[in-house]
Amino acid sequence: MKESGRKQGAPSPCAACKLLRRRCAQNCLFAPYFPADEPQKFANVHKVFGASNVNKMLQELPEHQRGDAVSSMVYEANARVRDPVYGCVGAISSLQQQIDALQTQLALAQAEVVHLRVRQNVSFSNHGYDPASPSNSTGSPSSKLMSSHHHHQPKPLYDMDMVVGQSHYDESMWTC
Ligand SMILES: [Zn+2]
Numbered sequence: 001m002k003e004s005g006r007k008q009g010a011p012s013p014c015a016a017c018k019l020l021r022r023r024c025a026q027n028c029l030f031a032p033y034f035p036a037d038e039p040q041k042f043a044n045v046h047k048v049f050g051a052s053n054v055n056k057m058l059q060e061l062p063e064h065q066r067g068d069a070v071s072s073m074v075y076e077a078n079a080r081v082r083d084p085v086y087g088c089v090g091a092i093s094s095l096q097q098q099i100d101a102l103q104t105q106l107a108l109a110q111a112e113v114v115h116l117r118v119r120q121n122v123s124f125s126n127h128g129y130d131p132a133s134p135s136n137s138t139g140s141p142s143s144k145l146m147s148s149h150h151h152h153q154p155k156p157l158y159d160m161d162m163v164v165g166q167s168h169y170d171e172s173m174w175t176c
Contacts, residue, residue: 041074048076
């Protein structure tokens with residue numbers, strides 16, 4: 001029953017065979033991964049890798065890995081078409097830069113936390129207050145200390161939007 005589409009008239013070739021102007025055989029290697037309704041998918045892969053190389057790469061792989069390999073090649077080809085110089089390396093290095101910036105930001109924030117803890121401990125000992133002592137539980141000295149520290153609170157070192165805004169690779173690139 002599922003063959004009915006092929007039985008009536010000429011069989012519709014997959015996107016690869018259509019572009020290569022050849023007959024799409026029943027056991028066509030490309031057909032499962034390059035359906036006729038997504039012609040651009042094969043066009044970019046063919047442009048960047050070449051059909052015979054794609055064919056070779058698919059033949060060298062076990063069938064269960066071919067789908068992933070095609071997704072990867074499609075992604076790389078689209079990135080190369082979009083950015084002829086850097087291809088997907090452009091996306092990788094942009095994301096790497098974001099990681100570096102965020103790790104620096106995290107390190108600074110952690111250093112700030114340590115700094116504030118040290119300063120808090122110093123001011124506790126100056127007031128003769130031991131935060132571990134249960135005898136001080138009445139009169140809530142801790143809340144007084146907390147409120148007196150409010151004006152010491154540092155501004156955020158970085159604006160989150162600044163880092164996130166650096167990303168100029170939109171979602172669509174990952175899903176095609
Ligand atoms: Zn085909």
